[in-house]
Amino acid sequence: MFQKEQQLVEEKIKTYCAANDIQLAELKWKPIPFSGEWGFATSFFQTAANEAKRGRSENMSAPQKAQEIAEQVKGQISGEAGIRHVEAVKGYLNIYFKTSEYALRVVDEVLKNGANFGRGKLKSETVMVEYAQPNTHHSFHIGHARNAALGEVLARLTEFAGYRTIRASYPGDLGLGVITVLWMYDKFYKGQEPAGVHERGQWLLKLYVEANQLLEKKENETPAETAQREAYEAERREMYRKWDAGDPQVRELWHVTRRWSLDELREILQMLDIDIDVWFFESDVDAPSKAIVDELIAKGIADDERPQGGAVIVKIDEKLGLTKEKYRTNVILRADGTSLYLTKDLALAKEKFEKYHVDRSIYVVDTRQSLHLQQAFAILKLWGFAQAEKCHHLGYGFVSLPEGAMSSRKGRVTLFKEVYDEAVKRVLSLNVEKSVELSSAEREKIARQIGMGALIYSMLSVDNNKDIVFHIDEALSFDGRTGPYIQNAHVRANSILKKANFKPSTSALQPETFNYDLAKQEIELIEQLSQFPQKAQQAAEEYRPLVMATYAYDLANAFHSFYHAVPVLQTEDEKIKNARLLLVAATKQVLVNALHLLDIQAPDAM
């Protein structure tokens, strides 16, 4: 927002140093870290160190020399438009803006651009974010929710940064786990179907757990039990064979039950305000992936060891000419001719690149699959896809429960829907006195927004590569550094504006609007507003939703402090009151923008 001033000052410093034979290091500008005034600053330590090496420091320490240079440079700068004063402190050159002009510029930028404040320029690259890849025939648990939240926020960030963004989901709809559910249903529950989308989806998980109990080898089995278990196992294998052979009845059963799962998934994604653009199914890339194997063999990338009774493999390190073990060797086709996870990922990537013209492909996948994805990217590179360089794995640590790891097989999972329902219940139980004037439908809606806000923020406010132990009381806390804290700042801002019946407009901004003694809380708040664009950009470039989560809290924190310390509606001076209303309106706007990037709703009341 202040590049012009910065450039001007930088030119002057460079000119001065060139004229005086000072070997100037690169200037790195940062906002001044003290509260009370604004500006930007740069240090001269590196320059001082350079000078010392040239024997020109006159036995001064680096900080002393830096201070000397800062003082000299300071003399060159004065009277620039918008700059109030310049100081040289501890080796730093601090350049302060005129408060009223700075405040005006920030608030004006926000109100003028509204929802687009902070948006990056349109870029030519297309980004695809792949997330929400649960298996069908199981259920969506809290670990999937972390994946979905991270993926959606990343997609929102890249979109906001100016990339054309495609959201992709890739459910796993085949394999032994799926067949196990089909077998269980067919054998014991044929014809049954619980009412309700979630009930039906969750019921499939119940079948899966029961089936695994029946099929699991137990200690001290009687011969009869062993025989029974082996008979079940044979039936399951037969079911798999039929599915593979395209048996119409098994396929039909598979389709119907798969739809139950997908219906539930779609409803859950809707609760999370996620709108997937492209659905890839594992079953769709199964056949193409086998064709790819032949292509890779023909190109000399894969080695066919089937004649020796082996599989088709890719010796990745060897093909890349690496001497040290890095990607190792991986199988892309089993000895029996069936494809693997890796094979399908290759087929999927090809489709992304060729059909969707994706330049940059982001995979939001559990961090444990890091090696697998590195191998896939390496093979794509060998295969000749330039986009392989721009494949990025956004890994995230796994979510476990206080009692241990989640396991669908054992049924030890915390389902997203359970947490969702609990969240809504808790919000409603808090909320009675204050929302008398709201209808029960409005209260329900707000409860959902706040419950989800708490849950999503708890997922985003920890670095993605850290593991999380999911404690429901912590995830659904509404106090302190939480989603509702940020939402509450928005509610308060909204409440003030509503009481004043204030419609912000940039035409209300005059050069003298902020020409009064700003409280330090006002200054801190404006400082936070001004940082939104660069934080949004940083979060997108570094693929780090956490950056935005941290920022949103800092902004809300600045507003809450302002709210308590600085009166708005009670301000007697009409001009100051108007200025503060504009500031509140700008804050509300940036809170909305930040919350939106975080996939959290901004309720007007709560």
Add this chain to the structure above:
RNA sequence: GCUUCCGUAGCUCAGUGGAUUAGAGCGCUUGCUUGCGGAGCAAUAGGUCGCAGGUUCGAGUCCUGCCGGGAGCACCA
């Protein structure tokens, strides 16, 4: 064995080279509501940033080694 992530306050975590004093939240202690919504604000206590070297004018931050913990390592996904 190799690879990778992590180790910061009692607990959960921010902070990836620069500033007075390493920051939040929870929990602990204490104030604030005849006030724009207290899901809040203000304040107190609590840290040799795992250990040891190194690079640098400057290291919680970069490099090396060690200690401790998690995860992954070809016919599962």
